[in-house]
Amino acid sequence: MGRQYEIPIGAQHISLLEPLHFKFTTENEKIVATEANVYYVHRGIEQACCSKFKFRQVSFVVGRVCGLCSISHTTAYSQVAEKLLKIEIPLRAKYLRMLVIELDRIHSHLLCLSHVAENSGFEALFMKTMQYREFSMELLEAVCGNRIQYDFSIVGGVARDLKPQVAQSILERLKKFIPQLDELMDIYKNNWTLSLKNKGAGAITKEDAMRLNVVGPFARAAGLAIDVRNETEDLLPWKEVGFEMITETSGDVYARNMVRLRELYVSIRIIENIINGLPESALITETKAFPDGEATVRLEAPRGELFYYAKGNKTQILERLKIKAPTFSNVAAMAEAFTGNEYGSAPAIIASYDPCLSCTAR
Amino acid sequence: MNKVMTSIENLKKDIGDFYKPGLHHFMVMNAVEVGDQIEVQWFFSDYAHPCDTTCFYTLVRPETEIPSIKDIVASAWVAEAELVDLMNIKVENTQKGFVLEPDFESGPLRKKK
Numbered sequence: 001m002g003r004q005y006e007i008p009i010g011a012q013h014i015s016l017l018e019p020l021h022f023k024f025t026t027e028n029e030k031i032v033a034t035e036a037n038v039y040y041v042h043r044g045i046e047q048a049c050c051s052k053f054k055f056r057q058v059s060f061v062v063g064r065v066c067g068l069c070s071i072s073h074t075t076a077y078s079q080v081a082e083k084l085l086k087i088e089i090p091l092r093a094k095y096l097r098m099l100v101i102e103l104d105r106i107h108s109h110l111l112c113l114s115h116v117a118e119n120s121g122f123e124a125l126f127m128k129t130m131q132y133r134e135f136s137m138e139l140l141e142a143v144c145g146n147r148i149q150y151d152f153s154i155v156g157g158v159a160r161d162l163k164p165q166v167a168q169s170i171l172e173r174l175k176k177f178i179p180q181l182d183e184l185m186d187i188y189k190n191n192w193t194l195s196l197k198n199k200g201a202g203a204i205t206k207e208d209a210m211r212l213n214v215v216g217p218f219a220r221a222a223g224l225a226i227d228v229r230n231e232t233e234d235l236l237p238w239k240e241v242g243f244e245m246i247t248e249t250s251g252d253v254y255a256r257n258m259v260r261l262r263e264l265y266v267s268i269r270i271i272e273n274i275i276n277g278l279p280e281s282a283l284i285t286e287t288k289a290f291p292d293g294e295a296t297v298r299l300e301a302p303r304g305e306l307f308y309y310a311k312g313n314k315t316q317i318l319e320r321l322k323i324k325a326p327t328f329s330n331v332a333a334m335a336e337a338f339t340g341n342e343y344g345s346a347p348a349i350i351a352s353y354d355p356c357l358s359c360t361a362r
Numbered sequence: 363m364n365k366v367m368t369s370i371e372n373l374k375k376d377i378g379d380f381y382k383p384g385l386h387h388f389m390v391m392n393a394v395e396v397g398d399q400i401e402v403q404w405f406f407s408d409y410a411h412p413c414d415t416t417c418f419y420t421l422v423r424p425e426t427e428i429p430s431i432k433d434i435v436a437s438a439w440v441a442e443a444e445l446v447d448l449m450n451i452k453v454e455n456t457q458k459g460f461v462l463e464p465d466f467e468s469g470p471l472r473k474k475k
Contacts, residue, residue: 042448042462047471212437213388226387231413296363296405296415298389307389307405324390328444332437361461 002028007343011037015119015347018357022335022350026343036335038327041361046321054316055081055291056155065323066359067148068111071097071104072301073323073359074153079235079299080308081155084291090281093157098236099274100143100152101299102267103170107136108302109217109260109267112354113188116257119347120197125187132180135173142166157284167275174268181264188257195254202337202349203252212333216304216326217259218353222251228300235297241273242266253345253352290314301326303354325359363415370420370429377404377418378434385409386416391441393449395473400424400451404431427452 010021019041025033045065049058062077063070075097082089114129137147143166144150152158188194204214206223219226225247229238246262248255291312299306304326311319334353341349368376381388389405404418422428430453431438442453443460450469458468 037460042470044470210383213435215387226409231407294363296417298407298415305389309392309403309405311394320392320394322390322392328390328440329437331440 004032009346009350016350017115018355020350020355020357022338022346024338024343024346029343031338031341031343031346034335034338036331038331038355038357038360041357043362045362046323049321050318055312055318058318058321059154060151062323063149063151065362066325066356068108068356069104069301069303069306069359070149071100071144071152072299072306074151075101076297076299076301076306076308077310077321078153078155080295080297080310081291082285083295083297084293084310084312085155085287085289087156087285087287087289089157089285090283091279092161092281093283093285094236095241095274095278096158096162096283097153098238098241099162099271100140100150102270102274103136103140103143105267105302106264107133107140108354109264110136112302112351113184113257113260115351116198116253116348117188117194119351120194120253122194125194129184132177132184135177139166139170139173142169154284156286157282159283161283162275162278167278171272171275174271178268181261181268185261188261197345197348198254198257198352199250199252201253201341201345202352203250203255204333204337205251206249208333208336209251212336213329214304214333215329216300216302216354217256217263218304218330218333220245220247221255221259223247223249226305228298228305231298235299238270241277242269244269253348256352256354290316291318301359303327303330303356303359305329306359323359323362325356325362327353327355327357327360330355331360363417365417365419368418368420370422370426373418373420374429374431374434377431380416380418381406381434388435388438388441389415391438391445393445393451396421398423400449402428402445402451422451424451427454430454430456 007024011019021037023035024031059074062073065073110133114126118126141147144152209219209222209224229243292314294311297308307324309322313319387407392403394401399421406416408414442456446456447461448471
């Protein structure tokens with residue numbers, strides 16, 4: 001047995017995008033134990049939503065939980081509020097919600113891939129991936145009015161319609177993006193040195209993913225077929241617009257890259273189908289009711305299952321709002337998946353988890 | 363949502379009888395204040411019937427210690443640690459200081475009396 005060292009990473013570290021802290025116990029460069037601390041930014045958003053804001057305003061507040069997946073939060077909250085109000089939203093609003101969720105998934109997956117490349121030592125690939133990602137940010141701005149934190153989903157429907165020229169622009173730019181995505185797929189899949197770094201790194205098995213209740217691309221890369229889009233036809237008709245479950249088997253950083261890249265093709269198909277079959281209807285269902293009872297909603301954010309619980313009491317202010325972000329479900333597995341890996345692989349492994357602490361600590 | 367009432371005494375047995383790692387997915391724990399009691403909730407979904415959400419719940423006094431289900435659901439320690447800090451409830455073998463700093467006042471999500 002070699003001499004053991006304890007090495008901390010974070011809360012602020014050059015390889016971290018988020019304020020999280022890992023303490024690695026290493027032995028001859030191998031990580032033998034990990035301690036994780038993920039909470040540095042608790043903002044009391046749930047408390048604010050149940051005390052300072054009326055239930056219709058809350059969709060704008062939860063959009064600030066996360067800059068990367070705010071559409072997932074606003075949509076999940078709107079859905080749980082609509083359950084409490086017992087209203088059905090117009091079909092066009094459902095399609096537009098799915099459109100923005102998939103555009104958001106494209107920019108989020110590309111961001112994660114770029115950081116995996118950067119933390120693996122591939123700075124040029126990082127910049128290329130970020131360059132190709134830019135179109136999705138511009139499209140989100142064209143559809144929603146903001147590059148991030150778009151207040152698109154509101155209680156009862158959506159806040160804006162899709163203009164025909166914006167719809168045309170989305171189709172044209174997706175067409176241009178496909179060869180760029182093919183190029184990225186070729187590099188992430190076949191580059192020998194990148195594969196050498198990513199294959200086998202931070203791997204978990206399907207059994208461990210089940211045991212630790214992992215969600216999102218982290219779970220699907222290990223072969224666990226869990227994707228809320230496959231499961232919530234009652235709220236958004238994902239299968240109608242071409243959803244397909246993507247899984248890999250090796251559960252390592254390489255497999256997570258492959259899952260995200262393959263999911264981008266699915267997102268493109270979904271967006272094209274939505275635009276080509278966008279139904280005509282109103283954008284919002286009006287109601288004067290107040291939320292009553294309790295309800296839950298699950299939604300597939302880019303990082304995995306997002307869960308909202310809400311309880312109403314027939315007043316403007318909610319009794320309780322609970323948010324469970326995808327990263328929260330992955331914390332237990334994040335700590336375990338380091339064990340047995342080289343310390344030098346830790347930054348790429350962390351990036352491949354795609355952790356979002358802003359969501360988790362909220 | 364299928365709500366199943368349980369009690370502190372039967373919690374581990376009820377969840378132990380229900381939960382199968384290959385069949386069920388543990389999502390999160392939650393706590394809601396109901397008068398001067400707290401309703402503690404454990405949420406599960408089903409891989410085979412994914413739209414089904416099962417919620418085990420029990421009503422307890424705020425000072426009651428809740429049994430930990432870590433030995434049944436390996437990842438539950440994260441949810442338990444969160445509730446200890448944010449709702450100021452007691453969970454077996456769980457210390458405060460995971461979500462908030464250890465010297466921070468516990469229970470910021472509890473209603474102000």
